[in-house]
Amino acid sequence: MSQSGKIFRARNVPVATLRRLRVIPSYFFLIWRWGMWLYAFIVIVFSQPSYIDTPGTNYHTMAALLLTITFIETLIVTLYAPVLQIVFPRLLSRASRQRKKQGRREHLHEQLEDGAEILPPFVQTRNHYWNIAIYSMDVVICGLVMYFSGPFSNPPFGLGSPFYRYGMSTVFAAASAFSYKGGLLAALGYNLFALLGMFVHAPGAVPYTPNAVDVVGSLVDTPILAVLVAYLSNLLENYAHSKRQERENARTQAALVHIGETLLKSTGDRQELLQRSIKPIQHGRFDRLTIALVDLLHDEDVPIGPRAQQSKTIICTESTISTDALPDDSENLIQKVLHNKQKLLTFDPLKNEQSGIARLYVPLHIDGHVQLVLGAESLRMTPFKPQHEKFLTIAGTQLLVALENIRLAEQTVQLAADAERGRIARDIHDGIAQLTYMLSLQAETCEAQAQRIIEASEEDAELIAPLAERLGKMVTISKQALWETRNYMFSLKPLMSGSTTLTQMLDNQLREFQAISDLPTHLTVEGSDQDYEEQRLHSRRYAQIGTTFFRIVQEALTNAYKHAQATRLEVCLRYHADHIEVDICDNGRGMPTRLNGTPDIKESYLAVEEPHILSGHGMGGMRERAAELGGQFNVLTTPAGGTTIRVSIPL
Template sequence: MSIARQLFKALPDTTLRRVRNTPSYFFLIWRWGTWLYALIVILGSDPSHKNSPVYNTCLYLLLITLLQTLIVTLYAPMFQVFLPRMSRQKTARSQKSQRAPSEDAEPEITPPLVRTRNIYWDIAIYGLDVIICGLVVYYSGPFGKMPNFGVGSPFYRYGMSTAFAAALAYRYKGGLAAAAGYDLFVLLGVFFPAPGPAYQPNIIDIAGSLIDTPLAAILAAYVVFLLAQYTSSKKLVQGNVRQQKALRNIGEIILRQSGDKQRLLQKSAEAIRIGGHFQRLVVALITSPVDEEQDERIHKETLDGAPMLEIETCIDVDISVPEPKLPDRDETSLQWVMAAGKKMTSFEQLVGIADPQEKYARLYLPFFKDGQVQMVLGAESLCRAPFDSKQEEFLSTAGNQLLVALDNIRLTEQTVQLAATAERVRIAREIHDGIAQIVYMLSLNAETCATQAHRIVEASEEDAELVTPLAERLDKLVTVSKQALWETRNYMFSLKPLMSGTTTLSQMLTNQLREFETISDLPVHLEIKGTEQGNDSDRKTAYRRAQVGAAIFRIVQEALTNAYKHANATQLWVNLTYTPADVEVSIYDNGCGLQSAYYSYDLSMKGDHQRIYSGHGLRGMHDRAEELGGTLELVEVPEGGVKVHARIPTAI
């Protein structure tokens, strides 16, 4: 294998594709080849030409065209294609100007001359090239003597390359405009010849000098047109392949990440962004009601009949290139698509973008389930054309595929929740029909026996000494059985009505205290201050209030249990206070208290390193309050007894 072939194979694949699909390298070959031709003609001319004054002019023109060709070559995009790693500066500049296409994307046709961010500067560069080539041909025309213009110049073919350059960059209009400008200098040589030997022009010489360049420009523009059609077709095929591959990847991601919704969204968003050739992809998952009751309570109808929706999860996936950067995501557009349920497209100019042809293209699509927006997919890019129908179709297909996967995850979670709820209901029913009934009968029998024993003690002094210990033990058995019955009833309390909003915290506590009084025979005084806020606000706030209510309910439940089991109290008080910012509850009794000084209890330790009473009740109350950002205090009442005070904020 030759060295040249090895070097050619060593070029990156993307560079090879650019070389195969870019005709601009013909421009460089033509310009250098025709310059060498002019060099040979001028230096190899006979003595009669060398003695002519035009000879020295042609030598100066050789130097000028050499500098021109070197500058054009060094700053030509084609030169960076052949040597993509020539300098870090050029590489960095090209990274900023490129759109960072995917690995299999066919590149655009590279222009022959340097490209700037300003179209007027580009026109000026091509116009300057035409002027230089035209003047060179004009002043070197007399070197040929017959004719002393146009084809008589050794630089005539060199000058034709300026029409090639314009035709490759601007197709027919650019090529014909450059050819017309070039021919003006030929006509200038016909009517106002440059200094040199005199010559009488004829129609053949004039026609030959004027026709060649326009025909060559038309041919070059036609070749570029065919190549552009091929490139467009190739891009279309590659786009279809890329999108099909992305859809397949999304399917694989759905199978692998079916148990992790967040990771599923992240991976799928990246696959959709690559497949659609977007610079940014936005995935917004809209909250959906848990059940019909919550839907009626939370999703109130607005004036225009649209439900109040909120974003549950929003993921942005951007392309990992430093430039050009997209502006921050517009929340207003996302909210509009959610509320209106319609797609949103825009293609607008941004301030501060170097390339005036680049605009900010956006496409946001809503996805529905049961007539309600469940998800929004948004695509954003800086490009020279708005998103087409194929990109919209791909985004719609991928979004529907992702929505089905998310719905399957939601149904799976609901199935698990329903199974757990059904199991809890079954256990509660078994407790009610089995253990609760047995404990209740035990409590009744123990209470009957205790009453009978006390009657015997009162009726017979002889048997009192023997029966009194039995009566005391039966009294303790009655207390223990009632405590067991209360504990059993606690497990059967369901917070579903409170969480769904069909009942309030005040109602739940009232029912709980009524049942506690029935079982324990201890009076409980309930005082409610303030007004409980309704759950007619947004979904997050309503769910937060339901969480706070559930925590307050369980704290009261545990405090009553501790007071009943350990305090030996005769009365209990529960104060419930509602404020705009939080919910407070205080539970205190007139019992024996904790006797913290005697037992050296540190009430500030929150039960982390010691147990007060028994079990983990106090620690559980602290955990419930702290999980929601609240506090819980345990205080001894000076008159006797213990006070449990909890405060939990309702704000998120």
């Protein structure tokens, strides 16, 4: 047994103790009713010689009839009492026992969680008015029995009836079920039959003049009984509720300790963490538990689409019941909670059953965004209660803390990797990049000197020409080496770190490209990122958008230099309310077109013969980068020549 179970076992109140507290009023009611029926039976049997039949009344027949009616009534009340399974379990048929066993199995959570409620003496239905009608009918029957049995003794009403104490049990039952109001109303109704017997004597009654003792004795007992029973029932209910709360707190603390132990043993994998923590949360409380994690590595400012939203949600489910008995609609309910950002509490009654399907889905937020959803489903008699929501909230908060620790650990690793890449980029810049740049300058100087010698001396031109050609290739290769080196530097170091904006990043990129390629470049900016919210500018998605634009512009510039034979490049950056758009335009030869008029990108690559600076993954890579963020990628050509690459990515 785990340490948590040892800690909280002493504080756990046994379920049997709560069950005994719940059924105390019912026990007393049944004992009272059967005892008073037996008392009436003894009184009638042993007082039989004193009864004198009258022309209108046969006391023997009346006594037998009243005893039979009260016996049948008491037997029916007993057989349909909620405590029948405890008092007379063997009176049930096998089918009834199986149904009750099935009901106990289906409503195990109900018995554990609603154990503080006092069981009513009579059968209890879902309809409150039916319950009132049942208790009212019992008051009427007991009152009529008392009224017609009044002539058996003196006085011929109320206290003189052998069934007077038997009928008082109906006041006991009403006070137990409906507290003070119900008990006093039942006492009033019962006393009305006593007053009826006082002023309108029952058949067979002898003339009698009421006195104060008989009147007070017949009317004061039932109100006092109603008040006492209601008071004691409230005390029992409050005591049982406190014990129930103590036991529930102990179970909750033990469960939370178990969950905490599970989280401490967790690894850095989110999926594994959810799988290991779902059982301790679900065990003994819910028939099915679903945990949905919205991936914290993705930004949730604006959903990209249904498929992207689904791909960023990790769902784990643990169930102890089949889908036939408890249909699984958790995915749709989770999507509804993610959309509304509010808890979902429903209860669907089952046909021809007393139970229903209770569902509770609780969202947990971080910075206003839903990051975790815990969904509980069970077959119950009633909907889930606030303590269930509280438990799921506490357990979910612990789980969120563990997930946040995983994210911080990953972020620490990422920051360390970024720092190391930054160091390597600085070393490349201060070392090999500078040497390559000097080599490129020296090669260009030598090539220019060789060209001047060729132009100055025709005799040396034949000897110097091969050298000039090799020097030209060396210049191209050195520029390619410098280009690749600086590409590595940009790939290693963060692109939008600190206060660097997207506009500044692209401007620096164009300056770098112009310095290497000697192609004039120009950046045009429409709008400003200052119109966006501060939270959006520092979000992870905005950083991803900046990185994607940098890589696409880098590839487009390189392809233009490599294939287009352009003499000028234009980049236009447009900030819109819901998206950002970038155009990369050149004045080169354009692209060959297919028969349908679309650009033939592959053919344009194959047409290149001259050695140029090599590049990366081409148009396919740029299109994939844009699609990853839900953006659009288009290649446009004009009849006058030139190519425009247009990329649009939603915020």
